[in-house]
Amino acid sequence: MIPLSQxxxxxxxxxxxxxxxxxxMLVQGKRTAQLEEAFAARCGTRHAIATSSGTTALHxxxxxxxxxxxxxxxxxPFTFIASVNCILYVGxxxxxxxxxxxxxxxxxALIEAAITPRTRAILPVHLYGYPCDMDAxxxxxxxxxxxxxxxxxxxxxxxxxxxxxxxxxxxxxxxYATKNVMSAEGGMITTNDDxxxxxxxxxxxxxxxxxxxxxxxxxNFRMSDLHAAIGLAQMQRLEEFTARRCANAAYLxxxxxxxxxxxxxxxxxxxxxxxxxxxxxxxxxxxxxxxLNQAGVGTGIFYPRLANQxxxxxxxxxADAHLPVAxxxxxxxxxxxxxxxxxxxxxxxxxxxxxxx
Ligand SMILES: Cc1ncc(COP(=O)(O)O)c(C=O)c1O
Numbered sequence: 001m002i003p004l005s006q007x008x009x010x011x012x013x014x015x016x017x018x019x020x021x022x023x024x025m026l027v028q029g030k031r032t033a034q035l036e037e038a039f040a041a042r043c044g045t046r047h048a049i050a051t052s053s054g055t056t057a058l059h060x061x062x063x064x065x066x067x068x069x070x071x072x073x074x075x076x077p078f079t080f081i082a083s084v085n086c087i088l089y090v091g092x093x094x095x096x097x098x099x100x101x102x103x104x105x106x107x108x109a110l111i112e113a114a115i116t117p118r119t120r121a122i123l124p125v126h127l128y129g130y131p132c133d134m135d136a137x138x139x140x141x142x143x144x145x146x147x148x149x150x151x152x153x154x155x156x157x158x159x160x161x162x163x164x165x166x167x168x169x170x171x172x173x174x175x176y177a178t179k180n181v182m183s184a185e186g187g188m189i190t191t192n193d194d195x196x197x198x199x200x201x202x203x204x205x206x207x208x209x210x211x212x213x214x215x216x217x218x219x220n221f222r223m224s225d226l227h228a229a230i231g232l233a234q235m236q237r238l239e240e241f242t243a244r245r246c247a248n249a250a251y252l253x254x255x256x257x258x259x260x261x262x263x264x265x266x267x268x269x270x271x272x273x274x275x276x277x278x279x280x281x282x283x284x285x286x287x288x289x290x291x292l293n294q295a296g297v298g299t300g301i302f303y304p305r306l307a308n309q310x311x312x313x314x315x316x317x318x319a320d321a322h323l324p325v326a327x328x329x330x331x332x333x334x335x336x337x338x339x340x341x342x343x344x345x346x347x348x349x350x351x352x353x354x355x356x357x
Pocket of ligand 1: 053054055056079080082083125151153154173174175176185186187
């Protein structure tokens with residue numbers, strides 16, 4: 001089977017973990033600080049704060065922005081559930097805005113109609129590594145005095161008009177095992193706002209600026225140095241990994257004919273965390289996926305159900321939003337292998353099997 005994703009673990013990753021084990025400093029030490037520096041440098045931000053996961057990064061960002069009961073946060077329904085759960089964790093209410101069929105991302109033209117006196121933030125998701133239309137989103141946020149929390153979990157290295165994602169608002173990244181840069185589990189917050197950074201650091205470690213002095217109610221969202229060491233080794237190869245993903249995506253775009261392939265708008269630096277196509281000409285998505293799997297081609301469906309359609313979201317009264325484009329996409333999309341470890345033969349197999357669906 002050609003896997004949909006394949007974590008890269010080389011000698012540098014192995015060696016880095018052993019060094020941490022031998023150092024005796026296992027949590028939030030030198031490697032975590034170095035990984036934070038690497039993210040801040042890559043995202044062009046003054047601060048980066050490492051966390052235990054992308055989910056805890058998003059949760060911390062919502063807390064640091066002071067979001068809570070009575071507040072509304074505008075986001076996309078076409079995403080991994082953590083983008084929405086983080087809003088619920090702090091007691092705020094997600095408000096769903098439909099997406100664009102070509103970018104899969106939140107449609108900025110629909111955001112303003114969803115703003116109410118309770119709206120406090122916009123939480124765009126750079127889905128599959130494709131950046132959102134940040135000019136439009138930032139313009140709305142400025143005019144309505146809203147915070148912007150970017151869910152960049154899938155998008156390390158992506159750029160919008162030449163500027164890295166994670167540097168437009170408060171950026172939240174995931175370093176989960178299958179991500180473009182991974183640390184097995186891990187997350188990162190990026191920001192240029194000194195106060196937000198300070199609050200994230202405090203909240204991450206039990207509200208504790210000095211040992212056993214707890215200023216505020218905090219959490220244990222720390223990263224271990226074992227994870228940071230893996231992430232750091234990976235960060236050193238980010239450009240190479242991304243270039244391979246881009247080349248693989250370009251090859252698939254040039255050769256696939258049986259499906260709608262993903263385009264990229266000018267000025268958008270896509271990093272192809274997922275290469276996601278849409279079915280056309282009456283092709284049945286679920287049958288297509290089964291056929292590909294039988295032929296040895298790994299696939300994924302991100303996501304088969306909108307975030308607001310899960311049982312507990314329904315109970316919260318969130319299921320009624322009018323989201324026709326996102327709803328249609330849940331039945332049309334599937335993702336194909338695009339990761340850096342694919343060989344030319346793998347790519348040709350993917351093309352051959354998709355084109356004969
Ligand atoms: C869009 C999105 N947001 C948030 C997350 C949460 O990250 P993690 O799994 O590291 O908690 C993910 C992870 O898959 C994601 O894809």
